[in-house]
Amino acid sequence: MNGAQALIRTLADAGVDTCFANPGTSEMHFVAALDSVGEMRSVLGLFEGVVTGAADGYARMADRPAATLLHLGSGLGNGLANLHNARRAYSPMINIVGDHATYHARYDAPLQSDIDTVARNCSTWIARPKTAGAVARAGAEAVLAASTPPGGVATLVLPADASWGEGAEPAAPLPIPSARPIDDTIVDQVAKALTSGERTVVLVGGSGHRDAGLRASNRLITATGATVLGETFPARLQRGAGVPALDRLQYLAEFAARQLEGARHLVLAGTKSPASFFAYPDKASDLVPAGCAVHVLAEPGQDAVAALEAVADLVAAGTEPVPAPPARPDRPRGDLTAERVAQALGALMPDDTVVVDEANTSGLWAPAATAGCPPHDWLTLTGGAIGIGLPLATGAAIGSGGRPVICLEADGSAMYTFQALWTQARERLDVTTIVFNNSSYAVLNLELARVGAGEPGPKALDMLDLTRPDLDFVALAQGCGVPARRATTGEEMAAALEDALAEPGPHLIEAVVPRAV
């Protein structure tokens, strides 16, 4: 078999059975080899940002990596923003980046560029097997690198001659290590802080946003009165009726500072020390209050859940977690607002939904409106690089094995990777996209005021404005083969959502909400 066949066989044997692809000529042997491995599913994206965002969504739901197939340095570049988000989500992922044949590099052909330097931006592991015989082993190592806790992006640069060369053999899967254990000393130290009577805030990340982690966190709150907060932008947060609720650290530094105010102890359970998302003139970047001791209970890659459980067993023995009560808002009525979209979502969200949230300012009301909905997962924009929502929803639909996906999407962000809708249609995925059309980069209107750049002039305001012309998301969706309709009232919104959820396959609803600023 050739290098490409050995690689795909190796990936499949290691449990990587989905490949999101946007190939070019140098990947043609890999493409041809897809048919040699029955269990490998290949999903075409019309743009590389769709491919990488989908692989991220897949990983967040399946808890194992998908592969991507990308075309040289420029293909990797097009995928880079969502690879950045995946890196911040600690999503396992294996990029296969085709390159020219090794002997072709010296000619500096038009598509030649320094792939490795681009890969370094987002990858925890990079390899470039030079022969067909070395490809499969590199593939097995890529799965190991991607899957080693906390998870990361592994990039395998595949020269065309290593792909087409014969005499290759598959490589056996390599054992994946578990999350690194935590230290008993720190468990005792954290238990002491929690029972000190001094204000203690626990910030959880990663696996702490799920099942066991949420239960342990909740016991800490009940037993000690501690504040426990999830990350501002969790990769995947489980929530809903019956699941212990976890508040999140706020995005705006002013509000986050208030959540942390007066804390004498900050415990980090699988996450980093909190900092402002952006820097602002004359405002602190570091959110840790003065005089607050920081205790690293678990770093990313350590077993945060075991750590939280160990602490809970010390300070909250006998305390049971308190599940969130069921509750749904009424269906909305009257002129549509972002809040009423959230109300419709809360009223109608089906069991076991996966919510992808890239609604930015328009999404403000959605978490509260859905807190008592049936249990669901909430996926967010982890790295701040907008344009992940539609791809993430695409991959989440596949990675979750067919759970309903609802994507809350901002108008500005939607326009980065709109092509994802086509893949949703092709793969007949049950994704309902709600685009909040407020005709603006609303978050930038907010930020322009916050950075203190003075009264904006007409040219500045023009850079935040999405009118002239108005975007027509219904037409855009239909262009990609996705049925779509527009809602301008709460009643229309609820009806559109109900219909979309009832009919298999993807749908889009353009929610026309008041113009920002």
Next chain:
Amino acid sequence: MNGAQALIRTLADAGVDTCFANPGTSEMHFVAALDSVGEMRSVLGLFEGVVTGAADGYARMADRPAATLLHLGSGLGNGLANLHNARRAYSPMINIVGDHATYHARYDAPLQSDIDTVARNCSTWIARPKTAGAVARAGAEAVLAASTPPGGVATLVLPADASWGEGAEPAAPLPIPSARPIDDTIVDQVAKALTSGERTVVLVGGSGHRDAGLRASNRLITATGATVLGETFPARLQRGAGVPALDRLQYLAEFAARQLEGARHLVLAGTKSPASFFAYPDKASDLVPAGCAVHVLAEPGQDAVAALEAVADLVAAGTEPVPAPPARPDRPRGDLTAERVAQALGALMPDDTVVVDEANTSGLWAPAATAGCPPHDWLTLTGGAIGIGLPLATGAAIGSGGRPVICLEADGSAMYTFQALWTQARERLDVTTIVFNNSSYAVLNLELARVGAGEPGPKALDMLDLTRPDLDFVALAQGCGVPARRATTGEEMAAALEDALAEPGPHLIEAVVPRAV
């Protein structure tokens, strides 16, 4: 004034008066500063690939750099594919990449990533001024770096605190050097080759594709019988009735090899030695025939036109260039094909048109059909990273000062940067986009056969197929605010083109042509 104001003033003083922008929070002071410099025009793109491709198109037509405004490493990543193309076009361009404040970097906030490593992929010059006082000087140096022949991408990473810091002053423009002179010895050597009676091929690049270069090249052909070829993918080729014609080196290595067959001398005038675009098993990458001497008359960055003129004065004194005769095909009739689209173009192309050609396989007939049209410019995909056409056309319309632009666009390529249409609508640009919808990545069907990967199976073929669902380019264009219609016959195509050209502002025509393979 603050760093951002000083930078924009400096850019404008150096003749950089257009900024293609897709900003985020860290660029808000730059955005606010736009209004402080009256002559700076700022053009919003909804995706960074639109921004960088437009800056490339601007530079190719205006012969001076535009600025881009990008948001950290992920924004630069989204722009990278078209920056790669710009690098291959030697287009001058100045990227302003906003970054976190210098003191914020240590917190590794979500959007933090290694910007410089991404910039290295495409930039000839990178700087990161750390204070407001250093920004303007870096801006002047960026203009110098971008404009120094042959031209390149200069990337200025602008930390937010350097942007908002006060006490900055503009910097004076730095003198831009001319193209490096050529060596008399090589002129004599090339003249000798051309008059040796041995087959000599001259390959011209860069400025050799324009006016004076074309005239000098044409004199060589007439006087010596030499073959003179332009690059396969020139950044900007002048052509049409009254302009001496220049054949181009073919894309497919088999055909290119035939053009070069039997050559004993290959003269490079402002371009690199020819190599196959991709590597193929058992085929040579190097296109220089065995036993052929290569003479570097001018490297990129040297004065290729002066070199060609010096040679022509030696071997073709008294020979006048032969202009291409005027000719237009008849308007097409019958079921639409790619050839008939070319016929409509040839029949109707207005004076002084700029043609942007990313039609790939469907564009095969367009050059011949337009060879005798009124003088026009032909812009191509220089770096092989598809997704440049619509952005390039956007920038070319602005950089050419309002000349009519016709963009020949492949369906697959169109889907990478479709958002450019919105910018065309907002700026009311006279761009007519013709999308060849053949429901396929046709070039990959061709390449899949050529790489010898065997008979493709259903999964492989699925990766090259753009049906299920069919893309509706009329709906997509309307979604971006651009009037559009569909043509399925030659008559409809000609009528649609005629109407689009007669009405100001952007238009799109979906040309439905037979499905490839």
